[in-house]
Amino acid sequence: MSAPRLAIGGLSLGYDGEVFLRGIDLTVDAGEIVAILGPSGSGKSTLLSTIAGVVPEVEGTITVDGRDVTHAPIHERGVGLIFQEPLLFPHLDVGRNVAYGLRRHGVGRTEAGRRSVELLTWLGLPGYESRRINELSGGQAQRVALARALAPRPAVLGLDEPFSALDTELRQRLAVEVAAMIRESGVAALHVTHDPREAETVADRVIELSALGH
Amino acid sequence: MSSTPVWLRWTWVVPAAFLTVFLVYPLVVLVATVTSGAGVSLIDPLLAPTIWQVTALATVQALVSTALAVVVGLPLANVVSRYRFRGRAVAQALVTVPFVLPTVVVALAFRSLLGSGVPQGFVLVVLAHAYVNLAVVARIVGAQWVQHSGDYESVARTLGASRWRAFVDVTLPSLRSAIASSAAVVFVFSFTSLGIVLLLGDPTTRTLESQILRQTSVLLDFPGAAATALVQLVIVTAVLLGGAVAARRSPARRLQPVGLRPLPSRLGARTAVLLTAIAAFVIVLAPVAALVAASLRGGSGWTLSWWASLGSIDAGTTRLGSPLQAVLTSLGYAGLTAAVAAVIGGLAAIAVIAPGRARAVGLLALVPLGVSAATLGLGILLAFGRPPWDLRATGLLIPIAHSLVAVPLVVAVVAPGLRSTDTRLMSVASTLGAHATRAFWTAYGPVLRVVIVGSAALAGAVSLGEFGAATFLGRAAGPTVPVQIVRLLGRPGEQSLGVAAALAVVLVLLTLVLVLIVDRLGATPSTRRSGTA
Numbered sequence: 001m002s003a004p005r006l007a008i009g010g011l012s013l014g015y016d017g018e019v020f021l022r023g024i025d026l027t028v029d030a031g032e033i034v035a036i037l038g039p040s041g042s043g044k045s046t047l048l049s050t051i052a053g054v055v056p057e058v059e060g061t062i063t064v065d066g067r068d069v070t071h072a073p074i075h076e077r078g079v080g081l082i083f084q085e086p087l088l089f090p091h092l093d094v095g096r097n098v099a100y101g102l103r104r105h106g107v108g109r110t111e112a113g114r115r116s117v118e119l120l121t122w123l124g125l126p127g128y129e130s131r132r133i134n135e136l137s138g139g140q141a142q143r144v145a146l147a148r149a150l151a152p153r154p155a156v157l158g159l160d161e162p163f164s165a166l167d168t169e170l171r172q173r174l175a176v177e178v179a180a181m182i183r184e185s186g187v188a189a190l191h192v193t194h195d196p197r198e199a200e201t202v203a204d205r206v207i208e209l210s211a212l213g214h
Numbered sequence: 215m216s217s218t219p220v221w222l223r224w225t226w227v228v229p230a231a232f233l234t235v236f237l238v239y240p241l242v243v244l245v246a247t248v249t250s251g252a253g254v255s256l257i258d259p260l261l262a263p264t265i266w267q268v269t270a271l272a273t274v275q276a277l278v279s280t281a282l283a284v285v286v287g288l289p290l291a292n293v294v295s296r297y298r299f300r301g302r303a304v305a306q307a308l309v310t311v312p313f314v315l316p317t318v319v320v321a322l323a324f325r326s327l328l329g330s331g332v333p334q335g336f337v338l339v340v341l342a343h344a345y346v347n348l349a350v351v352a353r354i355v356g357a358q359w360v361q362h363s364g365d366y367e368s369v370a371r372t373l374g375a376s377r378w379r380a381f382v383d384v385t386l387p388s389l390r391s392a393i394a395s396s397a398a399v400v401f402v403f404s405f406t407s408l409g410i411v412l413l414l415g416d417p418t419t420r421t422l423e424s425q426i427l428r429q430t431s432v433l434l435d436f437p438g439a440a441a442t443a444l445v446q447l448v449i450v451t452a453v454l455l456g457g458a459v460a461a462r463r464s465p466a467r468r469l470q471p472v473g474l475r476p477l478p479s480r481l482g483a484r485t486a487v488l489l490t491a492i493a494a495f496v497i498v499l500a501p502v503a504a505l506v507a508a509s510l511r512g513g514s515g516w517t518l519s520w521w522a523s524l525g526s527i528d529a530g531t532t533r534l535g536s537p538l539q540a541v542l543t544s545l546g547y548a549g550l551t552a553a554v555a556a557v558i559g560g561l562a563a564i565a566v567i568a569p570g571r572a573r574a575v576g577l578l579a580l581v582p583l584g585v586s587a588a589t590l591g592l593g594i595l596l597a598f599g600r601p602p603w604d605l606r607a608t609g610l611l612i613p614i615a616h617s618l619v620a621v622p623l624v625v626a627v628v629a630p631g632l633r634s635t636d637t638r639l640m641s642v643a644s645t646l647g648a649h650a651t652r653a654f655w656t657a658y659g660p661v662l663r664v665v666i667v668g669s670a671a672l673a674g675a676v677s678l679g680e681f682g683a684a685t686f687l688g689r690a691a692g693p694t695v696p697v698q699i700v701r702l703l704g705r706p707g708e709q710s711l712g713v714a715a716a717l718a719v720v721l722v723l724l725t726l727v728l729v730l731i732v733d734r735l736g737a738t739p740s741t742r743r744s745g746t747a
Contacts, residue, residue, distance in 0.1 A: 049368070052368070052371075052372050053371075054368045054371070054372075056479045056480070073371075073376070073377070074368070074371035074372060075371045075372070075373075075374045075375055075376055075379075075380075077372075079372060080372050080373065081368065081369060081372045083365055083369070085365075087365050087366050087369050089366065089370075089383075089384060089387070090388070091387040091388070091390075100370070100373055100375075100383070101373030101374050104370075104373055104374030104375045104379065105374045148369075148373065149372075149373070151373075152373055152374055154372070
């Protein structure tokens with residue numbers, strides 16, 4: 001069996017000097033989706049932010065593809081994030097949003113554009129590359145956010161309740177589609193949510209946040 | 215609004231009449247002076263090379279001043295508006311100080327601070343302009359920046375962008391509208407500067423404003439001055455419109471108020487934030503401290519004699535009175551300006567919220583924002599400084615000009631206050647038996663009382679520091695404090711400098727008192743008249 005893409009050992013979660021969960025151990029394999037379940041304010045988002053490096057870690061180790069990234073800057077960790085809101089860059093069109101990460105990883109403009117078109121087509125948004133952000137529906141915007149996050153081929157993808165802003169029907173449909181695409185992409189996904197049904201729908205494993213540490 | 219009092223539909227009459235007589239008519243006279251001078255066509259003064267040479271010099275100076283204000287103002291905006299640290303409120307208030315100081319005072323402060331090290335000219339003028347306008351950038355950009363959660367930047371970072379790259383790619387574009395707005399204001403301020411240019415400049419730093427003064431007081435070329443004023447009016451209007459268009463084109467991002475963030479945990483970033491805060495203190499306070507020191511220093515050491523001579527006629531520049539008399543003159547003008555501007559601006563603001571076409575008056579009241587103080591002064595002088603309407607002896611010309619300068623600010627303060635009031639309160643009052651006028655006061659009275667007093671104090675502060683219009687209009691009467699300071703500095707000797715510095719400190723204190731009143735009442739204007747130079 002190959003090494004996990006994401007391995008967390010003895011991690012503490014905290015914010016603004018306060019630690020609220022210690023000793024978190026977790027591994028996620030390629031193409032696996034692990035759902036972390038917990039109520040609002042329990043620290044689920046902080047877990048993702050800590051793994052991505054947005055929140056400085058308190059203690060512990062974070063390993064991505066066998067590389068210790070505990071102290072690596074955010075942009076060198078290989079961890080993508082998708083938030084509740086799509087957070088698409090409003091001054092860039094859809095294609096340039098998707099190409100953004102590719103360009104930052106040294107991919108040329110033409111090649112980045114070509115791969116953006118491919119990704120958008122794969123996600124069911126063919127021909128959307130020239131659209132403005134404010135022309136997208138909520139579901140389309142979240143798909144573009146997924147395309148943008150997957151474009152630079154991160155090892156790990158954190159999904160922070162990405163469907164909570166959508167209506168129930170769209171949420172369920174999109175959750176299933178996105179889960180399939182994540183598995184196909186081979187990324188190790190950590191999906192945090194407060195909704196047990198959503199967790200069961202998308203995840204290979206469901207873990208209560210409180211059970212992860214003490 | 216079924217319960218709207220009838221008189222509300224007519225509040226526009228008084229401000230419309232005031233603005234027509236004292237703003238539109240003088241500008242018409244100004245244009246007529248250019249076009250109907252004996253043997254002078256509209257084209258002739260505009261073909262003179264000097265006007266375009268000065269325009270080029272002023273443009274370069276204003277561009278460099280703007281660039282410097284933005285480059286220094288951005289980190290200040292970031293630190294004082296986004297991070298939580300001890301002394302943040304003080305730092306935020308301090309950044310505003312240069313903005314409210316009269317420009318003549320700033321010029322004198324810079325002369326006191328750097329006069330011996332930096333020769334008068336381009337560098338000193340640009341530094342002073344950047345100093346005054348730090349608050350414009352820090353406040354306008356900070357107000358937008360504080361609403362950023364940082365999530366967009368985090369997304370960019372997870373996609374592979376370095377910290378700097380995320381700032382350039384994501385943060386800067388999102389601040390574009392605020393930067394464009396503030397840059398347009400800073401450019402206009404620097405482009406139309408007078409007090410700073412007169413006191414710190416050399417022949418390479420002339421502005422159209424100083425050119426107008428020269429044409430009217432030295433060359434006695436009124437058609438030429440009017441042409442210069444028109445060129446300036448066109449450029450200023452174009453820049454302000456350009457700023458507004460650039461701001462509107464910025465992509466909309468859903469913004470939500472975000473709480474202050476803790477200081478960064480990384481030592482380097484934390485140090486950078488704290489050093490920026492300390493730099494803000496030093497940058498703001500150094501010139502003011504130098505000014506206070508200059509008022510207490512003579513050739514033989516520390517002295518109080520400059521302060522003691524404030525009441526002496528010999529220390530003044532005219533036989534019309536002592537420096538202290540200038541303070542009283544300025545206070546009188548400030549009081550009159552406060553009253554007139556509050557009434558005219560208040561009625562104009564009410565007209566803005568009133569139904570129907572009265573809103574146009576609200577827009578007319580904002581026009582003085584685009585007209586420089588010297589242009590206003592010149593127009594009023596041409597219209598009311600000679601027969602058949604010679605009002606010079608009445609002493610009203612300066613308060614009228616200052617009121618025109620202050621009215622847009624009063625509207626900017628009062629109108630949002632009125633708009634934020636729930637109109638249903640009026641209906642509720644009506645259903646409880648209040649007649650229309652009573653219902654209006656029940657709904658709007660509490661907010662009106664506060665914002666009118668606040669904006670009157672602001673108008674008073676503007677009047678205290680105004681220099682451009684007072685220079686044109688103050689010859690017959692006693693000089694105002696800024697005019698007196700400039701005249702003192704035009705005389706040789708350490709006494710003149712010391713007394714000017716003491717007078718400037720008095721002006722700083724008076725201005726700060728008025729600004730504190732404004733702050734206390736929560737009336738924080740989003741704009742300031744550019745022509746207080």
